[in-house]
Amino acid sequence: xxxxxxxxxxxxxxxxxxxxxxxxxxxxxxxxxxxxxxxxxxxxxxxxxxxxxxxxxxxxxxxxxxxxxxxxxxxxxxxxxxxxxxxxxxxxxxxxxxxxxxxxxxxxxxxxxxx
Amino acid sequence: xxxxxxxxxxxxxxxxxxxxxxxxxxxxxxxxxxxxxxxxxxxxxxxxxxxxxxxxxxxxxxxxxxxxxxxxxxxxxxxxxxxxxxxxxxxxxxxxxxxxxxxxxxxxxxxx
Numbered sequence: 001x002x003x004x005x006x007x008x009x010x011x012x013x014x015x016x017x018x019x020x021x022x023x024x025x026x027x028x029x030x031x032x033x034x035x036x037x038x039x040x041x042x043x044x045x046x047x048x049x050x051x052x053x054x055x056x057x058x059x060x061x062x063x064x065x066x067x068x069x070x071x072x073x074x075x076x077x078x079x080x081x082x083x084x085x086x087x088x089x090x091x092x093x094x095x096x097x098x099x100x101x102x103x104x105x106x107x108x109x110x111x112x113x114x115x
Numbered sequence: 116x117x118x119x120x121x122x123x124x125x126x127x128x129x130x131x132x133x134x135x136x137x138x139x140x141x142x143x144x145x146x147x148x149x150x151x152x153x154x155x156x157x158x159x160x161x162x163x164x165x166x167x168x169x170x171x172x173x174x175x176x177x178x179x180x181x182x183x184x185x186x187x188x189x190x191x192x193x194x195x196x197x198x199x200x201x202x203x204x205x206x207x208x209x210x211x212x213x214x215x216x217x218x219x220x221x222x223x224x225x226x227x
Contacts, residue, residue: 032213043205043218044158088157092213102171103216105157 003027006089006106015115019076023089023106026070033065033072034090037083038108044088048074079113086110118142119219121206127225130196136222138189138206146212147189149181150205152221158205164189165212196226 007022021035032051036044048063050056050072056063062075072091076083089106119140128134138147146165150158163171164183178200180192189206203223207216 032215034215036218043203043221046215046217049215102160102163103158108157 003104004089004091004106006087006109008107008109010110010112012112012114013079015079015081015113017079017113019079019083019111019113021074021076021087021089021109021111022071023073023091024071025091025104027091027104028067028070030070030091032092033063034092034103035061035063035072035074036088036090038086038088040085047087076111079111081113081115084112119206119208119217121204121219121222123222124220125223125225127227128193128196129227130198132196133192133194135193136191136204136206136224138191138208138219139187140208140217140219141187142208142210142217143186144208144210144217145186146209146214147183148207148209148216149189149191150207150218152203152205162191163212170212193224196224198226200224201226 004025013019034049035047038044050063050065060077064073086108088108090103092103122137149161152158161175162181167183178195182190203221205221206219209216
């Protein structure tokens, strides 16, 4: 089982719609969760970080975390063509041990927003 | 300011060359990272430096040699690379090892 899994995509939504991106993780001690956006040929750009159960909103983006079910999601409201990119879910462990400080990425979901 | 800078943007090298990638941040972050990213794959962690000391080496071949001269700078020395090492090399930094990581623009490396 992969440590971090994302819905495989690609995901295509019309402009103005809500895009829903999902991510599950296997390690129960994971404590920090991140969504990065990566345009083709560019580096990952932080969209959201979330650490506690519940929702966190930032503009058109909402991250949702459910530690009991081990999933984290990203909703993009009023999707725009400029949102078309690969979205990477990343998880890290805050406790000590050999994995401390290590970000584990999912494979990414390609989102296309068409006009 | 969450800027991490990397030089050069592009690098083409032969298998016998020695070159270095440079990364710099002025955010006072104490942890810095090197990642390698192949096309259509997520970034793969190579090295982690925390307080200028190497804390994680993900079993990276010795032809890649990291160096952290001070808390703002991170280098990756390259020697005798293989064509399969061609990739986007990303540097990142964070306040501490478990904190949000901010990525630089990357260096696109091509090994001939």
